[in-house]
Amino acid sequence: MLRNADLALYAAKAEGRATSRRYDPRLDEETQERRRLEIGLRHAIDGGELELHYQPLMNAKNGEITGAEALVRWNHPERGLIPPIDFIGLAEETGLILPLGDWVLRTACAQAATWPAHITVAVNLSPAQFRDPTLASVVMSALSSSGLAPNRLELEITEGVLLNDEARTLATLACLKEAGVRISMDDFGTGYSSLSYLRKFPFDKIKIDQSFVRQIPEDSESAAIIRAIITMSSCLGIATTVEGVETGEQLAFSVAEGCDTIQGYHISRPLNEAAFQRVLEVTQPIMPTTVRRYNHELKDALPAA
Ligand code: C2E
Ligand code: MG
Ligand code: MG
Numbered sequence: 414m415l416r417n418a419d420l421a422l423y424a425a426k427a428e429g430r431a432t433s434r435r436y437d438p439r440l441d442e443e444t445q446e447r448r449r450l451e452i453g454l455r456h457a458i459d460g461g462e463l464e465l466h467y468q469p470l471m472n473a474k475n476g477e478i479t480g481a482e483a484l485v486r487w488n489h490p491e492r493g494l495i496p497p498i499d500f501i502g503l504a505e506e507t508g509l510i511l512p513l514g515d516w517v518l519r520t521a522c523a524q525a526a527t528w529p530a531h532i533t534v535a536v537n538l539s540p541a542q543f544r545d546p547t548l549a550s551v552v553m554s555a556l557s558s559s560g561l562a563p564n565r566l567e568l569e570i571t572e573g574v575l576l577n578d579e580a581r582t583l584a585t586l587a588c589l590k591e592a593g594v595r596i597s598m599d600d601f602g603t604g605y606s607s608l609s610y611l612r613k614f615p616f617d618k619i620k621i622d623q624s625f626v627r628q629i630p631e632d633s634e635s636a637a638i639i640r641a642i643i644t645m646s647s648c649l650g651i652a653t654t655v656e657g658v659e660t661g662e663q664l665a666f667s668v669a670e671g672c673d674t675i676q677g678y679h680i681s682r683p684l685n686e687a688a689f690q691r692v693l694e695v696t697q698p699i700m701p702t703t704v705r706r707y708n709h710e711l712k713d714a715l716p717a718a
Contacts (some may be wrong), residue, residue, distance in 0.1 A: 480533030563593030623657020
């Protein structure tokens with residue numbers, strides 16, 4: 414009875430203050446499902462069930478592939494490929510994000526070290542990783558053991574990283590930047606999007622959240638917001654990536670607005686490592702023609718300024 418009362422208490426707490434919950438057998442099932450997932454994830458990290466997929470990043474000016482974002486997947490023996498949204502939260506709550514993040518960094522650096530020297534790799538870091546005082550040395554160790562040049566590694570952080578213990582986080586970021594690693598602000602335009610962060614830390618790149626480009630061409634507000642972020646970033650000397658570009662029109666709009674890098678299904682979905690290597694070998698010369706075509710032919714279809 415006490416255990417069940419506890420489950421109800423946790424459920425009430427999870428919903429915020431001044432609320433009550435009765436025990437419900439479903440709470441038990443949820444707890445057990447989480448526990449199973451946690452044990453499975455622990456096993457996945459040690460047992461080689463994680464894999465990285467790479468989504469190509471395209472230079473908006475000349476159509477060349479300049480790098481890729483590493484995106485983790487859990488290749489579950491029964492459930493197949495599980496997307497990060499289904500396990501990153503659990504990994505953060507249980508502390509498993511530290512060994513998971515370590516694995517992602519080491520694997521991404523080791524694989525990128527085998528790519529041509531001008532191709533970069535971007536790795537996502539979650540706020541929980543910044544609470545670990547050894548983060549900077551974990552990154553440096555991944556670089557040195559792979560032999561990857563620091564300027565080929567980009568770390569993507571969301572503003573959630575800067576919400577707590579800002580001073581220590583900024584010190585860690587400064588230390589990484591000093592070592593030559595590049596730092597990007599991910600999903601910009603969602604959350605609080607405090608502009609003061611842009612003054613506090615010299616980000617190398619801003620990634621404009623995909624929710625804005627998704628509304629192009631119908632929504633003139635989204636178009637205005639993308640335009641404004643690109644203008645602001647360029648005044649600050651920060652490069653921009655438009656995320657989630659799915660159509661030729663969205664590509665044409667982003668290119669015409671002067672963003673630096675394009676990412677999205679229209680260029681390529683995330684690929685396994687072997688397939689990404691083939692993109693680097695095969696499609697490199699095709700991309701510039703594609704961009705030039707969209708840039709010139711489809712500009713007329715853009716929403717008005
Ligand atoms: P993110 O860093 O913003 O990554 C971009 C996400 O958008 C990826 O989803 C990608 O597959 C998806 N995407 C890219 N282009 C398009 C498009 O044109 N249309 C649509 N609908 N989606 C597009 P994914 O791989 O499911 O990852 C989701 C999030 O999970 C990532 O968002 C990132 O926050 C997190 N994540 C992924 N890998 C890692 C990791 O290794 N560590 C941590 N801490 N987080 C990760
Ligand atoms: Mg990202
Ligand atoms: Mg993003």
